[in-house]
Amino acid sequence: MEVLKLILKNALRHKLRTSLTVLGLVVATLAFGLLQTVVGAWYAGADAASNTRLVTRNAISLVFPLPLSYENSIRGIEGVTGVAYANWFGGIYQEPKNFFPQLAISGRSYLDLYPEFVLDEDQRAAFLRDRKGCVVGSKLAAQYGFKLGDVIPIKGTIFPGQWEFVVRGIYDGRQETTDTSQFFFHWDYLNETLLKTSKRRGNQVGLYVVRIDNPDNAAAISGAIDRQFKNSLAETLTETEKAFQLGFVSMSEAIVVAIRVVSFVVIVIIMAVMANTMAMSARERLAEYATLKALGFGPGFLALLIFGESLLIALVGAAIGIVLLFPVAHAFSAKMGTLFPVFEIAPQTLLLQALAALTVGIVAAIAPTLRSMRVNIVDGLRSIG
Known part of the structure; x- marks a missing residue:
């Protein structure tokens, strides 16, 4: 002492x-x-990635799309238990500095693959009913003051035009590490508009999200998916969700x-x-x-x-x-x-x-x-x- x-x-x-x-x-x-x-x-993002999800994209680059017809072929591969798809939208909300991830998703199938997104059942149903509906993360909603029923105007960059979406759901994260800053809307809404304005860009997706039955089979299933589309006009590269996320970090x-x-x-x-x-x-x-x-x-x-x-x-x-x-x-x-x-x-x-x-x-x-x-x-x- x-x-x-x-x-x-x-x-x-x-x-x-x-x-x-x-x-x-x-x-x-x-x-x-x-x-x-x-x-x-x-x-x-990489640390929170699921070991039962794979991501399939164009083998050349993420900016090149894949045909919508690939969905059924992927679903038929042994070990695959779910398939969803999405397009990166990349629009501007009010001004360029207001950046947040915007994804056109395959509705129900996409939400089913992400159980970490906690969404009220009534809100989920309202989103699935409304073609122009969107779901936003709680962090994003808090930052910009989005509320249920709000109409959100977004200026398209990759997909030109003035787009409007109605907030039908606000999701929370099951864990603290869940990303609640994303903006989801219907891929069908995007596709229907493209078929009218730019038919050549219709029926194409940016990536597929694939759920598998056993993480130990990730490499085998990834190889099977890529072999399925080998020598096609749009060859694929399939990797684990974590590897996909780390690809962005490496940039x-x-x-x-x-x-x-x-x-x-x-x-x-x-x-x-x-x-x-x-x-x-x-x-x-x-x-x-x-x-x-x-x-x-x-x-x-x-x-x-x-x-x-x-x-x-x-x-x-x-x-x-x-x-x-x-x-x-x-x-x-x-x-x-x-x-x-x-x-x-x-x-x-x-x-x-x-x-x-x-x-x-x-x-x-x-x-x-x-x-x-x-x-x-x-x-x-x-x-x-």
Whole structure:
């Protein structure tokens, strides 16, 4: 207990310097945690992907469509228990900055493949009845104030024209990691319009979502689907939903790597600041350490004092940074809107923050500890700090 009191008094001896060091640790720990959460949000879609769903797209690129006639062929492959299809719409709501995922889906079959989308039965029925109906995620509805019955005008980009949709349902996520920022409407509505305005683009889909009976057979079923359409005018590439999502992440991999690097650079910088603080403290106390040695206290006791002070400062700064991460992450998520559909602080992030602070405290104390242990009693007593 007396040692703890001595460590605390040493830490508070220079209150301004200690306060500024703690502040730096708070900022560094907070920045580290926020950047790690951003990286986690980048991979949220892949992490939440189902291992019983496959995605089939055009082998050349996602921008090239597939014929609607492929549905029955895929459904007939052994191991397939459900098939749905969708088109990326890519329209503009009010202004270009209002980006959110918009998908024309195959109605009932698509919703059946995504049980993680929790939709009231009455709302589901209303959506299936209304050709112009749409279903929006709860996060998207909260951001733009969408309510049941609202008419949402969207300007088409991939599919030109002014489109109007009626909100018939607002879905929630079964888990916190479920994406609730999406906008779904009927593929039939899109297709009927295209058959009138651009018949060549009709009866085509962007991708198929395939449910399988056993995740262990994913590779075999994927191969069977792709062989079915080999040498056709629209060959396919089938992969797991997770691999499909990771394909999008890989397009911005350089950004993700840069964010990771920056998060660790922040820790290295604060480690240098912390080491300098502890070095200054040790240099000022050489005479005290020499006195303790003369009184019979060994090097281990001196190491305990220095490491204890360093760890105390580091852990206090980390604790404040970890506590502040929650409101800051919430505010950041609200500001980003649907750019990060899932923005949750992972337990691993909190653990990394604590480990980073612990590492900073230990590393910063090594040099001053070695110096104090090696100080000669006579030279130390002559020291004036």
